[in-house]
Amino acid sequence: xxxxxxxxxxxxxxxxxxxxxxxxxxxxxxxxxxxxxxxxxxxxxxxxxxxxxxxxxxxxxxxxxxxxxxxxxxxxxxxxxxxxxxxxxxxxxxxxxxxxxxxxxxxxxxxxxxxxxxxxxxxxxxxxxxxxxxxxxxxxxxxxxxxxxxxxxxxxxxxxxxxxxxxxxxxxxxxxxxxxxxxxxxxxxxxxxxxxxxxxxxxxx
Numbered sequence: 001x002x003x004x005x006x007x008x009x010x011x012x013x014x015x016x017x018x019x020x021x022x023x024x025x026x027x028x029x030x031x032x033x034x035x036x037x038x039x040x041x042x043x044x045x046x047x048x049x050x051x052x053x054x055x056x057x058x059x060x061x062x063x064x065x066x067x068x069x070x071x072x073x074x075x076x077x078x079x080x081x082x083x084x085x086x087x088x089x090x091x092x093x094x095x096x097x098x099x100x101x102x103x104x105x106x107x108x109x110x111x112x113x114x115x116x117x118x119x120x121x122x123x124x125x126x127x128x129x130x131x132x133x134x135x136x137x138x139x140x141x142x143x144x145x146x147x148x149x150x151x152x153x154x155x156x157x158x159x160x161x162x163x164x165x166x167x168x169x170x171x172x173x174x175x176x177x178x179x180x181x182x183x184x185x186x187x188x189x190x191x192x193x194x195x196x197x198x199x200x201x202x203x204x205x
Contacts, residue, residue, distance in 0.1 A: 003086045005050035006030045008037040016046035016094055018204050019101040021087065023050065023109030025129075027062040033106060036188065040197050046094060050086065052109075053079050065112050073133070076115075083116050098122050100204055104196070105130060106188060107158060114166065118144060118175075124203040126196055129155055129186050131162035132169055139173065146176040148199040150192055152184040 010016050020042070022033045030049040037047040054075050056062030065083075066075035091097050102124045105113035110130020117125040118139045126148045147170055151163035160181065167179045180195055 002089070003050040003053065003082060004030070005048050006034050008034065008047040008049070010046050011038070011043035014044070016044075016096055017100065018042075018045045019048060019090065019094060019096045020045050020200065021048045021050070021090075021101065021103050023065070023083075023103070023105030023112050024052065024063070025105075025107030025109050026064050026068055027056040027059050029061055029063045033109075036193065039190075039193050040200075042197060042200060045200075046096070048090070050083075053082055065108050068108065076133070079112065080116055083112060084120065087116070087120060087122075102126065102200055102203065104128070107186065114147070114170075118173075121145070124148070124199065126150075126199065127166070128188055128192060128196075129158050129163075130166070131158050132166045144173060144175050146203060147178070148196065149177065149179045150195065151181055152186060153181050154184060155186045157186040 024030060024032045030051045034049045052063035052065040054064050056064045065079045066073045098121050101122055103113050103117040103122050104126035106128045107130060110127035111133060113125050113127050114130060115133050121143055122145045124146045128150045129152060149163055149167055151160055153160055170177050178199060182191060
């Protein structure tokens with residue numbers, strides 16, 4: 001089962017040679033992050049914004065990767081499998097390999113980015129206001145992509161402690177990690193986009 005998604009082609013009108021995939025948070029949908037594509041000023045990239053597989057019951061049009069309010073995160077295993085399969089299919093549909101694809105996400109999407117992204121040969125991972133699952137997928141230490149972790153010091157939704165715990169865990173795994181805290185809440189500010197852009201350009205020239 002494939003994921004529905006919004007595609008924003010390269011602003012250069014050329015065929016894409018680099019991809020950025022952006023995963024939305026709990027209760028949002030693909031539209032929530034799509035407006036950030038032009039703000040990142042990465043004209044050679046194609047952006048893909050998938051909808052999570054499950055409907056969010058409390059918001060019309062809202063989606064979720066799994067039910068945060070359920071025991072054992074109901075739906076996580078299914079979403080994990082669907083996201084991984086969809087990411088693997090992108091090379092055949094876009095012509096861009098995973099080695100030139102960056103996976104990013106906000107909040108629950110940031111958690112899915114770390115969960116699935118660490119198991120694939122991606123160019124890099126970006127988790128904004130995210131967290132690590134308590135039972136992450138096993139990873140092969142020799143092929144871990146570089147990671148950017150960003151979190152707000154005043155985040156009232158995902159505690160800052162979750163980001164610091166993720167930092168410790170990823171560092172222990174040997175991940176090449178860039179970690180940044182901002183004076184903000186559960187949000188994406190222009191300064192975060194600037195840092196994202198710098199990280200992307202450092203990874204894929």
